[in-house]
Amino acid sequence: MKKIIAIVLTLVLALSLSACISRPVQSIGDEVEATTIGDNTPANIDIHAALEQINLLVKDDEPMDIDEDALTSLYGIESAWCKDFACIATMGGVFPSDILMFEAADDEAKANIKEVLETKLDDFLTQAQNYDEDSYALASSCKVIEAGNYIALFLAPQHEEMENIFLGK
Amino acid sequence: MEIEKAKIAKRIIALIALAAITIGIFVPVMKHSKDKKPEVTTTTKATTEKVETTTEEATEEEETAAQGGGGGNGGAKSETKAETAAPKPASKVIYTGGALPYCDYVDNSYFNEAVFIGDSVSLKLRYYVSNGSLGSANMSFCVGNFGSTNALRGNIISNIWDQVAATGRKRVYIMLGMNDLNAVGVDGAVNNMRTLCYKIQNAFAARNGYNPLIYIQSMTPINQKKNGTNGKVLNNANIAIYNQRLSGMAAANGWYFVDVASVMYNDAGFLRDDFCGDPNAMGLHFSAAGCAQWVWYLHTHAYDPSWAVYPLTIRYHKDGVVFNTYSQKYKAGDTFNIPSPTVNGYTVDKATISGTFAHAGQEFDVYYTAKPTTTVPTTAPTTVPPETTTTPPETTTEPTTQTPPETSTEAS
CATH class of the missing domain: 1.20.5 (Single alpha-helices involved in coiled-coils or other helix-helix interfaces)
Incomplete structure (x- = not known):
């Protein structure tokens, strides 16, 4: 009997201790790091074809085209940095979603775009903290993705599917 | 044992x-x-901050102005839908406090001199107007989780008043409150908004040498499903009180109150379903249709002091009665020099009425006295002032006076 009680008590204590250990949380100060895709990346990405597929995912969220002017006014990205781009934002949800895909003009331009996207993601993380759990979880799980001369950010609930579409997976 | x-x-x-x-x-x-419950910690910090940063309290003038109505949304309101509203004929207005009344649809260039400050509600607007429907308005201070409380703390945007002043824009549109009501309550949110506006005003004066035109936008409502689920204070009843207090604050300080919320309610007193972009999340962020309504409202509830015209009224008295009236409208800064008509057999106490208009109407009385030695005088003036009318003179008040604000006259 005593052994059973001891085992039960041990389990209870073990469970309570494990509950007390908090999960590591990404802090606001942490820099967002871009994910660079390896050898499986296709040499060329048809970002417009990818956008067509992505549009199907967000068709109920009021997608809105982002043109050159909006690219500058909303994100501070200059069109000269882009050899090509395919971008939309959606009006549904608590925060607008940003679906941004670029083919950079050159390495320097790519670095500029990357900096802007990482800042965007950092800002979103700051704004979402203590705001609503879903937005913060989203901000914590999104990444800037690089593939060759292409770079993208999918700040949207369906970001994993979008990333796969972008990478042709 | x-x-x-x-x-x-x-x-x-x-x-x-x-x-x-x-x-x-x-x-x-x-x-x-x-x-x-991270908000518990936030609330404590914010409340402490309120004590530290809020030195101004609501004045009796503001309370009086607030009680006068004007901007508050006491419940269900349903006004004109953007798509169906035809612009009224030219109707430049004399602003007398309260919510800005309906005006002609101003073109986008009006907003080229505007800078917007807002939270995630305004962030939606920022995206929506990236097509230029608010001209080249600076929307960079519309960020999620922003409020007057954390603006004063500077933990999302530091010294926003300096940054806004640095834009050099003369119109400052502000909509804040949804991240303040739960944190510091209605009184705290109003006080912090006032402090923030003072700081912006002071920063403009120090940096640019002029006062900005401050447009306080009313806080928009929550949909029926989510009303009361976003914390203890953030609900439509308190939003209505908050807006009424903002209206009074604006009137008392010479700022303009833009009652955006008035066109966002459904008949039951909640945010219209078609205007809500997050009906199952927080129920207070806008859809594209809601943003379109907002843009329309801003275009049709605009104001600039330079637009105002003020009446000049001169009453000519003879034999105890007003026998003629001069009435004309002028802009602020205009000068006038109106000769009094000659009346045979009478002497006039003021040969001319002259002066310069400030931001108020002016009225004068001119008296004629019969000459004792003359014969029977004629009763009609030999000359009359230009554009004499018999229209009763309008009375106006300065924008900053504390008269109860009028309710807005919306298009129907």
């Missing part, structure tokens, strides 16, 4: 078990509740 020892041992084991179970249950619960 052995039995007693065994009993004591059992009791000790029981106590240990009880303690273990207590720890096992309550520690995770406490930890969980701590994780789940």
Whole structure:
């Protein structure tokens, strides 16, 4: 009997201790790091074809085209940095979603775009903290993705599917 | 003896078990509740901050102005839908406080001189107007989780008043409150908004040498499903009180109140479903249709002091009655020099009426006295002032006076 009680008590204590250990949380100060895709990346990405597929995912969220002017006014990205781009934002949800895909003009331009996207993601993380759990979880799980001369950010609930579409997976 | 020892041992084991179970249950619960309620910490900090940063309290003038109505949304309001509203004929207005009334649809260039400050509600607008429907308005101070409370703390945007002043824009549109009501309550949110506006005003004066035109936008409502689920204070009833207080604050300080919320309610007093972009999340962020309504409202409830015209009224008295009236409208800064008409057999106390218009109408009385030595005088003036009308003179008040604000006259 005593052994059973001891085992039960041990389990209870073990469970309570494990509950007390908090999960590591990404802090606001942490820099967002871009994910660079390896050898499986296709040499060329048809970002417009990818956008067509992505549009199907967000068709109920009021997608809105982002043109050159909006690219500058909303994100501070200059069109000269882009050899090509395919971008939309959606009006549904608590925060607008940003679906941004670029083919950079050159390495320097790519670095500029990357900096802007990482800042965007950092800002979103700051704004979402203590705001609503879903937005913060989203901000914590999104990444800037690089593939060759292409770079993208999918700040949207369906970001994993979008990333796969972008990478042709 | 052995039995007693065994009993004591059992009791000790029981106590240990009880303690273990207590720890096992309550520690995770406490930890969980701590994780789940970050807003509690925020509230405490924000409240403390309010005490530190809020030195201005609501004045009696503001209370009077607020009670006068004007901008508050006391419940269900349903106004004109953007798509169906035809612009009215030219109707430049004399602003007398309260919510800005309907005006001609101003073109986008009006907003080229505007800078917007807002939270995630305005962030939606920022995206929506990236097509230029608010001209080249600076929307960079519309960010999620922003409020007057954390603006004063500077933990999302530091010294926003300096940054806004640095834009050099003359119109400052502000909509804040949804991240303040839960944190510091209605009074705290109004006080912090006032302090923020003062700081912006002072920063403009120091940096640019002029006062900005401040347009306080009313806080927009929550949809029916989510009203009352976003914290203890953030609900439509308190939003209505907050807006009424903002209206009074604006009138008392010479700022303009833009009652955007007035066109966002459905008949039941909640945010219209078609205007809500997050009906199942927080129920207060806009859809594209809601943003379109907002843009339309801003275009049709605009104002600039330079637009105002003020009446000049001169009444000519003879034999105890007003025998003629001069009435004309002028802009601020205009000068006038109106000769009094000659009346045979009478002398006039003021040969001319002259002056310069400020931001107010002016009225004068001119008296004629019969000359004692003359014969029967004629009763009609030999000359009359230009554009004489018989229209009764309008009375106006300065924008900053404390008269109860009029309710807005919307298009129907």
